[in-house]
Amino acid sequence: LEDILTEGNPNYRWYSHRLLKGTIVEIDKSQIQINTLLGRGAFGEVFRGILLGRERNGNNTDIAVKRLSKCADEQSQDKFLLEALILFKFQHKNIVKCLGISSSNGGYMILLELMLGGDLKTFLRNTKDKQTQKSTLKVSELLRLAGDIACGLNYLESLHFVHRDVAARNCLLTNLGPNRVAKLGDFGLAKDILLHDYYRKEGTALLPIRWMPPEAFLEGYFSSKSDVWAFGVLMWEIFTSGFIPYPGLQNNDVMTFVRKGGRLEIPAICPQSIYDLMCWCWQNDTVERPSFQTIYKFLVITHKKFQSDECFSNDQCNEDRSSPRYC
Numbered sequence: 001l002e003d004i005l006t007e008g009n010p011n012y013r014w015y016s017h018r019l020l021k022g023t024i025v026e027i028d029k030s031q032i033q034i035n036t037l038l039g040r041g042a043f044g045e046v047f048r049g050i051l052l053g054r055e056r057n058g059n060n061t062d063i064a065v066k067r068l069s070k071c072a073d074e075q076s077q078d079k080f081l082l083e084a085l086i087l088f089k090f091q092h093k094n095i096v097k098c099l100g101i102s103s104s105n106g107g108y109m110i111l112l113e114l115m116l117g118g119d120l121k122t123f124l125r126n127t128k129d130k131q132t133q134k135s136t137l138k139v140s141e142l143l144r145l146a147g148d149i150a151c152g153l154n155y156l157e158s159l160h161f162v163h164r165d166v167a168a169r170n171c172l173l174t175n176l177g178p179n180r181v182a183k184l185g186d187f188g189l190a191k192d193i194l195l196h197d198y199y200r201k202e203g204t205a206l207l208p209i210r211w212m213p214p215e216a217f218l219e220g221y222f223s224s225k226s227d228v229w230a231f232g233v234l235m236w237e238i239f240t241s242g243f244i245p246y247p248g249l250q251n252n253d254v255m256t257f258v259r260k261g262g263r264l265e266i267p268a269i270c271p272q273s274i275y276d277l278m279c280w281c282w283q284n285d286t287v288e289r290p291s292f293q294t295i296y297k298f299l300v301i302t303h304k305k306f307q308s309d310e311c312f313s314n315d316q317c318n319e320d321r322s323s324p325r326y327c
């Protein structure tokens with residue numbers, strides 16, 4: 001716990017007071033049936049599973065089981081259990097639920113609600129028309145995905161909890177249908193699954209630098225305003241159907257490009273008003289960036305507008321494109 005119990009970590013007071021005295025449900029492994037492997041990373045594996053007979057009507061519950069590899073060191077075990085405690089404490093419709101933990105012969109498992117739509121990045125890439133390279137989703141559907149995550153982040157902001165890894169790869173969908181809901185699904189360990197999205201700056205941990213503001217990748221300073229910057233990149237991922245940010249640039253070049261004021265360009269189907277919101281999230285000065293409360297309100301209003309227009313892509317919507325298409 002020492003490396004996350006440092007004063008420098010913005011969530012320090014979370015770790016040192018409220019959470020660690022928290023309690024979490026421990027579920028006996030006999031109640032857990034593990035089925036298909038969903039993914040694996042350096043920390044361990046994630047399986048689809050079933051929690052036997054927990055529903056009031058005696059039915060089983062579909063779950064995702066995150067299992068820490070038995071050879072994990074003490075520190076990884078602490079971080080793993082801390083993530084479970086954090087998820088267990090948070091109660092919000094846009095944050096994936098943790099049902100509890102289980103331990104079996106030295107290995108730990110975190111039990112999570114199973115999100116049948118899978119992760120948001122894969123969904124975005126699978127809903128792209130291969131010919132036109134454009135999303136098959138309506139602008140209003142894309143805006144609702146962004147609004148769901150903004151709502152979850154507004155909740156974390158209100159609790160002064162800094163996520164530090166906001167990105168489409170760490171979000172999940174309840175299902176693939178039109179009534180899908182997006183949720184924050186992974187607090188910081190997903191980096192082991194999608195290593196290529198991360199970059200090891202000399203001597204530091206793996207960093208998602210394409211989602212980070214200058215104060216984070218230059219000075220290691222994380223705050224809710226660095227989560228806001230990352231959310232701006234997440235909106236860009238949503239409107240590009242899951243492109244990797246700064247295509248063609250190497251990690252080092254991304255840091256130089258951003259430090260010199262370079263920004264992601266407006267995606268083809270993105271309304272100018274939404275791109276302006278992204279640019280607002282990418283202000284150099286953290287105080288100039290919007291709060292998640294402001295972002296969420298803006299997205300709700302814009303979603304209603306596009307829902308009424310029922311337009312698919314921007315060129316079908318009466319959105320003015322006269323203003324410049326860059327930040």
Ligand SMILES: C[C@@H](Oc1cc(-c2cccc(S(C)(=O)=O)c2)cnc1N)c1cc(F)ccc1N1NC=CN1
Nearest residue numbers: 038039046064112113114115116118170171185186
């Ligand atoms: C930890 C894991 O949690 C989950 C994954 C899937 C899930 C992920 C992928 C596919 C399917 S599915 C639709 O085939 O059941 C379900 C469903 N529900 C979860 N609670 C996760 C959380 C995230 F925020 C992002 C990615 C993943 N993983 N972990 C391993 C693969 N993705």
